[in-house]
Amino acid sequence: MTAVQLACLRAGGPVLRFDAARHGDGRPAAMPVLANLFGTPERVAAGMGLALDEVPAFGAFLAALRSPPPVDGMRDALSRWPLLKAALATRPRVLPRGPAQEVAAGADLTRLPVQTPWPGDAGPLITWPVVVTRPHGSEAAQTGRYNLGVYRAQVLGPDRLILRWLAHRGGAAHARGWAAAGEPMPVAVVLGADPATLLSAALPLPETVSELSFSGVLRGSRTEVAPARSVPLMVPAHAEIVIEGWVHPGETAPEGPFGDHTGYYNAVEPFPVMRVSAITERRDPLYLTTVTGRPPDEPAVIGEVFNTLALPLIRAQIPELRDLWLPPAACSYRIAVVQIAKRYPGQARRVMLALWGMLAQFSYTKMIVVVDEDIDPRDWDDVAWAMSTRMDPARDVVVLDGTPMDYLDFASPRAGLAGKLGIDATTKIGAETEREWGRVMALDPAHEARAAEILARHLPGSGAGQARADDPRRLRRAETAGPASV
Ligand SMILES: Cc1cc2nc3c(=O)[nH]c(=O)nc-3n(C[C@H](O)[C@H](O)[C@H](O)COP(=O)(O)O)c2cc1C
Numbered sequence: 003m004t005a006v007q008l009a010c011l012r013a014g015g016p017v018l019r020f021d022a023a024r025h026g027d028g029r030p031a032a033m034p035v036l037a038n039l040f041g042t043p044e045r046v047a048a049g050m051g052l053a054l055d056e057v058p059a060f061g062a063f064l065a066a067l068r069s070p071p072p073v074d075g076m077r078d079a080l081s082r083w084p085l086l087k088a089a090l091a092t093r094p095r096v097l098p099r100g101p102a103q104e105v106a107a108g109a110d111l112t113r114l115p116v117q118t119p120w121p122g123d124a125g126p127l128i129t130w131p132v133v134v135t136r137p138h139g140s141e142a143a144q145t146g147r148y149n150l151g152v153y154r155a156q157v158l159g160p161d162r163l164i165l166r167w168l169a170h171r172g173g174a175a176h177a178r179g180w181a182a183a184g185e186p187m188p189v190a191v192v193l194g195a196d197p198a199t200l201l202s203a204a205l206p207l208p209e210t211v212s213e214l215s216f217s218g219v220l221r222g223s224r225t226e227v228a229p230a231r232s233v234p235l236m237v238p239a240h241a242e243i244v245i246e247g248w249v250h251p252g253e254t255a256p257e258g259p260f261g262d263h264t265g266y267y268n269a270v271e272p273f274p275v276m277r278v279s280a281i282t283e284r285r286d287p288l289y290l291t292t293v294t295g296r297p298p299d300e301p302a303v304i305g306e307v308f309n310t311l312a313l314p315l316i317r318a319q320i321p322e323l324r325d326l327w328l329p330p331a332a333c334s335y336r337i338a339v340v341q342i343a344k345r346y347p348g349q350a351r352r353v354m355l356a357l358w359g360m361l362a363q364f365s366y367t368k369m370i371v372v373v374d375e376d377i378d379p380r381d382w383d384d385v386a387w388a389m390s391t392r393m394d395p396a397r398d399v400v401v402l403d404g405t406p407m408d409y410l411d412f413a414s415p416r417a418g419l420a421g422k423l424g425i426d427a428t429t430k431i432g433a434e435t436e437r438e439w440g441r442v443m444a445l446d447p448a449h450e451a452r453a454a455e456i457l458a459r460h461l462p463g464s465g466a467g468q469a470r471a472d473d474p475r476r477l478r479r480a481e482t483a484g485p486a487s488v
Pocket residue numbers: 129130149150151152153154166167168170171172173203204205206207292294301304
């Protein structure tokens with residue numbers, strides 16, 4: 003199943019439904035298994051109710067929601083009504099009971115068709131769970147204080163799971179609060195939540211933003227929740243399956259090894275155990291799974307769309323930032339290429355430090371390359387050209403030591419502490435250089451247009467007519483389009 007999922011994802015293929023999955027011991031699965039749900043950027047956008055080309059505008063809308071410009075009179079206030087309406091629509095609606103609770107399915111996890119994704123994995127792994135928690139001292143009705151996160155869960159036995167929230171996640175913070183009070187924490191592991199809830203849980207939202215409210219913004223209608231059957235929590239009403247239970251202070255078990263999104267097996271580490279008190283499901287549930295591995299995997303596809311979505315929010319903090327690319331091949335966050343409108347000396351360094359220092363989501367970004375506006379940060383050929391012509395290794399490289407890093411990065415010498423590398427590949431201005439700087443070559447646009455006409459006439463259908471004569475990338479693509487007879 004892992005091989006089929008990855009091959010399908012790489013081919014840009016559809017959502018997969020396995021109707022005849024079997025457990026390792028040969029038992030037929032009790033329900034169909036769904037995979038590759040968000041296997042293309044178009045489907046990730048659709049999960050937010052958008053076409054792919056609408057994602058940037060939605061990102062701008064979110065940035066405005068977060069810090070709306072001051073209202074200028076009544077007319078202006080009214081013109082913002084759709085914005086207000088969207089924000090108000092986000093309060094979850096409480097139903098007495100949800101479709102996810104049609105069947106009380108006992109408390110036996112071994113009934114669920116949980117995949118063991120990679121050879122050598124420690125056991126069955128729930129790969130797409132939405133883990134619902136609330137802080138100690140809160141009430142079940144205070145859904146605005148809930149955290150939803152996707153944290154993989156190893157099945158230990160019929161009624162025990164390991165929840166692998168990394169230390170900086172919302173779920174881990176809640177667990178610390180309950181443990182400090184010496185009380186067990188109620189938890190719900192929601193499987194097959196609706197797309198808006200799944201994506202909200204996967205987004206690194208600030209602690210002050212509730213994923214349940216945010217999923218309402220994505221969906222365009224209020225999130226519906228219902229009281230869990232055996233724990234004091236509200237759960238998404240329209241999920242496929244809900245696993246309810248408790249995490250007791252100090253109870254952990256060694257988790258893994260499992261293949262991870264880095265392309266390596268993780269080290270075995272202790273993580274909290276959840277004791278299952280009840281499982282509820284729909285009458286005909288689907289079991290949602292995914293596979294994490296060396297990119298591209300499904301989380302990398304999701305990350306690509308989130309990159310576009312987050313850009314306006316990041317630009318609100320760092321206005322000179324034009325574009326930012328987190329290459330999926332670099333595990334979606336370990337390398338960033340940043341395009342800036344450079345105006346003053348030292349600005350590239352300021353932007354690097356701002357990304358690392360102001361924005362928590364970049365604390366695990368090992369390397370930042372800063373480029374000018376004429377360089378496409380999403381094109382490695384462009385970035386390589388900028389680094390090889392605008393960067394001096396002795397002058398333009400920033401190396402930091404002893405900065406935070408995820409423990410998954412075994413290349414860093416100490417677990418959790420690592421270096422950072424910044425490369426300033428921008429044009430050097432002012433006091434940054436004393437030498438005459440090179441001038442970028444360019445052809446007369448009229449000559450280029452004429453060349454395109456000539457090529458279109460002599461190489462019809464090859465695509466060469468669209469090539470700009472001075473653009474080596476496009477010419478190369480035209481060459482590979484097939485032989486032409488002139
Ligand atoms: C399929 C998938 C699996 C993930 N697995 C984990 C995991 O095992 N542990 C973890 O801490 N984060 C994992 N993440 C990332 C978090 O879900 C994500 O960063 C989320 O924003 C965390 O929410 P929080 O900020 O509310 O804690 C996973 C994400 C996806 C999409």
